[in-house]
Amino acid sequence: MSAPRDDPAPVIEVTDLVRDFHGRKVLNGVSFKVMRGDTMIIMGGSGCGKSTLLRHIIGAMKPTSGSIKLFGQEITGLKEAELARIRRRFGVLFQSGALLQSMTVGENVALPILEHGKLDPSIVDLMVKMKLEMVGLTGFEHLKPAEISGGMKKRVGLARALALDPELLFSDEPTAGLDPIMTSVVDILTQEMTRKLGVTAVVVTHDMTSAFRIGTKMIMLGTGPNQGKIIAAGTPEEMRANPHGEVQQFIKGEPDGPVPLRLSKGDYVERLLGHPGYTRTSYSA
Amino acid sequence: MKDYLALNGQILYWTLLAPWRGQFFKIGEVFHQMVLIGVRALPMASLTSFSIGLTLAMQAAGQLRKMGASQFVPDLVILSLLRELGPLLVAVVVIGRSGSAVTAELGTMRVSEEIEALEVMAINPIRFLIVPRFLAMMIMLPVLTIFGSYVGMVGGWSICHFALDYSTASYILHSFERARPWDLYSGLIKSVVFAWIIITIACHMGLRVEGGAEGVGQATTGSVVWSLLIMLIANATLTALFFFA
Numbered sequence: 001m002s003a004p005r006d007d008p009a010p011v012i013e014v015t016d017l018v019r020d021f022h023g024r025k026v027l028n029g030v031s032f033k034v035m036r037g038d039t040m041i042i043m044g045g046s047g048c049g050k051s052t053l054l055r056h057i058i059g060a061m062k063p064t065s066g067s068i069k070l071f072g073q074e075i076t077g078l079k080e081a082e083l084a085r086i087r088r089r090f091g092v093l094f095q096s097g098a099l100l101q102s103m104t105v106g107e108n109v110a111l112p113i114l115e116h117g118k119l120d121p122s123i124v125d126l127m128v129k130m131k132l133e134m135v136g137l138t139g140f141e142h143l144k145p146a147e148i149s150g151g152m153k154k155r156v157g158l159a160r161a162l163a164l165d166p167e168l169l170f171s172d173e174p175t176a177g178l179d180p181i182m183t184s185v186v187d188i189l190t191q192e193m194t195r196k197l198g199v200t201a202v203v204v205t206h207d208m209t210s211a212f213r214i215g216t217k218m219i220m221l222g223t224g225p226n227q228g229k230i231i232a233a234g235t236p237e238e239m240r241a242n243p244h245g246e247v248q249q250f251i252k253g254e255p256d257g258p259v260p261l262r263l264s265k266g267d268y269v270e271r272l273l274g275h276p277g278y279t280r281t282s283y284s285a
Numbered sequence: 286m287k288d289y290l291a292l293n294g295q296i297l298y299w300t301l302l303a304p305w306r307g308q309f310f311k312i313g314e315v316f317h318q319m320v321l322i323g324v325r326a327l328p329m330a331s332l333t334s335f336s337i338g339l340t341l342a343m344q345a346a347g348q349l350r351k352m353g354a355s356q357f358v359p360d361l362v363i364l365s366l367l368r369e370l371g372p373l374l375v376a377v378v379v380i381g382r383s384g385s386a387v388t389a390e391l392g393t394m395r396v397s398e399e400i401e402a403l404e405v406m407a408i409n410p411i412r413f414l415i416v417p418r419f420l421a422m423m424i425m426l427p428v429l430t431i432f433g434s435y436v437g438m439v440g441g442w443s444i445c446h447f448a449l450d451y452s453t454a455s456y457i458l459h460s461f462e463r464a465r466p467w468d469l470y471s472g473l474i475k476s477v478v479f480a481w482i483i484i485t486i487a488c489h490m491g492l493r494v495e496g497g498a499e500g501v502g503q504a505t506t507g508s509v510v511w512s513l514l515i516m517l518i519a520n521a522t523l524t525a526l527f528f529f530a
Contacts, residue, residue: 058405084407098402100394112406115413160406 009072011036011168011200012057017066019052019228026052027063028228032219039194039201041211044221045250045259049228050204051095053221054172057202058092059083070168088116090168091161095176097153099145105132105156106141112163131159135189151182158189162199169193171203175210183207187214208251212236220247223259289489292411296419296485299412308409314417322383322418323425327432330378334433337370338362338440346449355449359459362441367468368528371434373520376479379426380512384487387418388508391491392501400492415488426480427473434472471527478523479516486512 010033019027026049034040042050055061057068059075068075070086078086099108109128113119119127132138135155145153154174161169171190175183187210193199194214205211211218218239222231223246232239232247239247249257271278299310345361391414394400403410438460445451451459490508494500 060401060405080409084409087405087407090405092402092405094398094402096398098398100399100402101397111408115406115408 009036010034010069011038011071012040012202013067013069013072014053014057015067015069017053017056017068018064019049019056019061020064025228027056030066030221030228030230032230032233034200034202034217036200037194037198037216039190039203039214039216041215041218042202042204042221043206043208043211043218043250045206045223048221048223050206050221051172054170054202054204058090058170059087088164089166090170091164091166093154093157093161093169093171093174095173097145097150097157099153099156099160101145103144104141105137105143105145105148108145108156109159109163112160116164127163131163132156134162134192135159136185151178151185154178154182154186155189158186162193165197167200169199169201171201171205173205173207174203175205175207183210184213186210190214206250208253212240220250222246288493289485292415292489292492293485295411296415296488299409299416300419303412308412310412310416310420315420318417318421319425322379322387322421323429326379326382326425326429329382330375330429330433331436333374333378334366334371334437335440337374338366338437338442339444340440341365341370341437342441342444343448346444356459358445358449359441359451359456360463362445363438363460363464364468366434366437366441367464367472369472369520369524371437372430372472372475372479373516375430375433376426376476376483376516377513379422379429380483380509380516383422384483384512385505385509387484387487388491389501389505391488392494392504395492395494396497396501410492415492418488419484422480422484423477426483427476430472430476431469434469471523474527475520475523478519482515482519483512486515 012032012034014033015031017027017030018025030053032040042053044050052061056063057070059078063076066076071089073086075083075086099105100111103111106128109131110124113124113127128141129138132141135158137152137155137159140148140152140156145156148156158171158174161171169190174186174190178186190201190203191214194201201214203211203214215236217234218236219230219233220239222229226246232242232244234242240251242248245258248254249259255261267275274280299308304310342358342362345358346355349355349357349361391400394414400410400414403413442451442453442456445456446453487508490504490511494504
């Protein structure tokens, strides 16, 4: 299905990506490449812009400036119909699963198959069963998303993302809110896709165990003064050895370091005593 | 405003042009939405119409009796219902019951990333979600309006029959002698315009929800308020055009 791993053309190429939200640069000159067969981990603290970066790569947001190429094609200026053609080649697993609540699990997985192909219903049924078996959820076709657990929703989301056998899989926080066992299950599923089927994966996460388990390449976005910039990039081993304080603090999960423990603005005592420079907030029951 | 007009354009494209290019909306979903938007609003629309027919007949009887003109009660009831109250009241019920539900549903889908998921699966949300709701509303509001007007007439009949000693036959005869086809058509034209206003505003408000549960609540309120306001303005304009110009 996919080209050999030494295919020199990158599947994703992001160059000097800038996204400005009302004067605040959430992404500030991000550049990286993802090669075929890689599992690229995008990590960073809360609010560093990693989900925003993912939304730009899948074409859900338009950048202020910079270039994003998917499969060698620039997507930033594409029309909806052209973007739709590229979108059929990748799958996205959303943080919440983003299953359509009005449809059953089976209908959710069948949706992209039915929308993008004219297949016999019996073949669609077969495909849905196969995709659900891949994520270990055979027999759950008739349940609504509200009737299954968070971990199962993510697995159904993964089955739906893989419904059209994509070359590229994006996952937004695939393990957030899952227990450790379910986290491993989702990790193993992602690994199977990349190793057995040759799918290229881009995973946004701040779960370090999961990141080092599945990642073959990593980038880390900074916070504070480094907001929206890549502060480290490399293989998992290179990241572990990276001397950058913020990277080490993040990997080890230390509460204080380059990213301060407290994010309070201004002087606490002056605020407390009602210094003229600060306004008093009046709360009422 | 620009977004709203763009949505109208997209709805027209995906309803009228896209099917010729092989991109169909789901017919089954249109029927499903017709049940949700129209059929489920039937009891409430009927109750409102019946009550208005009833009270209209009582008020008319009270006033007309003083002038010795009780025989005109059915005329007044049927004209008021067909031209004004039928379309207007049914639309008010549908705004409160179905328009708000459409906004809340789409808003929740926006907040829970369902609409974004459709977009990245290369499934156009206008074709997939909006067009079935649009067609369902455009079909069901006029149907409900006709139904509501008849139920209102039954309300009027109950007063005429039991309080004013009209026979059923003479009530019906009186009504149909007075009403002209144009009275029915004008009401239907109004209901089509109202349907357009209600569903486009409901969808527009739902699709642009931001910020969680609070955003959904605000959008739903906004949808009801704007639909009512624009519908009342449209109603006054159409009445002026049809009967006053």
